[in-house]
Amino acid sequence: DADDLYVDHAYDMIVVSNRLPVDYEEQPDGSTGWRSSPGGLVTALEPVMKAADGAWIGWAGVADREFDPFEHDGISIIPVPLSASELEEYYEGFSNDTLWPLYHDVIAPPSFHREWWDAYVRVNRRFAEAAARAASDGAVVWVQDYQLQLVPKMLREVRPDLVIGFFNHIPFPAYGIYSQLPWRRQVIDGLLGADVIGFQRVADAGNFSRAVRRLFGYRTHGTVIDVPKEDAASDDPEVRRVVARAFPISIDAEGFEQMARRPEVQARAAEIRESLGNPETIMLGVDRLDYTKGIRHRMKAFGELLRDDRLKVEDVTLVQVASPSRERVETYRQLRDEIELTVGRLNGDHATLGHQAIAYLHHGYPRDEMVALYLAADVMLVTALRDGMNLVAKEYVACRFDGDGVLVLSEFAGASDELRQAVLVNPHDIEGLKDAIVEAVRMPRRERARRMRALRRRVIDNDVAKWSADFLETLTGAGIIQAGITEP
């Protein structure tokens, strides 16, 4: 009975994200159930949540359905409903067609619609209310990502006792771009309701602090922003200290390595190589089909290398997994058409009966199949034009316990701040990208091993458990400081 499980003001630790870590599924035969969707965030937070009487608040993935709270794998799940029109306006609209392109440096033009903004405010309020109801006195609430930027302030207004954190998984753009947003003040005001605002890169945190200074004139020193207290008298110098700094997210490195070490996964990797005709070099791209990922730039570079005979189709195959994404947003439909046209042309121009140039897969795959692909790939191509972090780069490295494999990595992905021993590229520079691909294909064994050793050390020492521990430590430390118990 749901009433037995769910008690108001009962949870000491709450994660709020657009999507729950479980999906509601209806089978064609009418049966229904909940299935875990194990992302890195769940893996990282599961132990924390279980230890701390935790609850997860989010949307269950189906519109126009209300669900009672329930327990799943030791975590309390509190579903928030969304109507079909809210899904269109708050999620597909404002989140994915306004904020996403704006925060990724307007690679695609953002759409600004006042109705979308209204829905964004309404839905953010619903999430904030759900958190306010569930949180115990002085609880820690950790809000995730750009879909919920207004939640920190909405939550603080009704529950000033809470310790509130926010983590932005995508970039935060330079002020010249951010300032296009018609609701630029409201969004920053919403975020400043948090005690700690986390970003992927130091540069993102810097962009945010600059936007705060430009729009509000608040004082910032280092990673601390002095936010005047709203109830303070005008001559009262009292401020709330908000920390805005980088916490680069990571992966469950050990989990990936363990999967890569499984004999059946290695056998599958060998089978993949075999089925591609055992080419000398397999190159791999793994992305959600998104215009931020630089899939077209990658294909253009590869196509020119084949055209100019710097690579031969008999020797090199590119496997591109483009998992379906946001298919109801027009820009994404267009992108899919363009990419599939490019794949068709490239294979038409360069493939032989025995060797395709690009093996293009518009599917999602189970985790173990992805790991087998990572093991099968001699060269991993991550050529994002803009990317908060890019976990694929870290997953590739974590899987290569054999110490082999070359990572080609865009400097516009957050991961490039840490993974300095990758072959770093500017994907807009097609000539440079071509040279980098050739360098990766021809890299001597010793050089590959030297680089991979350094990359692996970085990812293993900085896994997602460390990421969440760092964030939560800073957050609970910040709560103590606000309460005046200690000084920083």
Ligand code: GDG
């Ligand atoms: C956002 C930010 C940031 C992909 N296809 C399949 C599949 N995947 C998995 C990958 C990886 C994840 O999805 C994608 O993560 P990324 O980090 O590469 O990119 P976004 O989805 O854009 O994520 C990004 C991230 O948030 C975390 O903060 O790094 O910058 O944009 O784990 O392996 N997994 C499976 N089948 C697939 O077909 N199983």
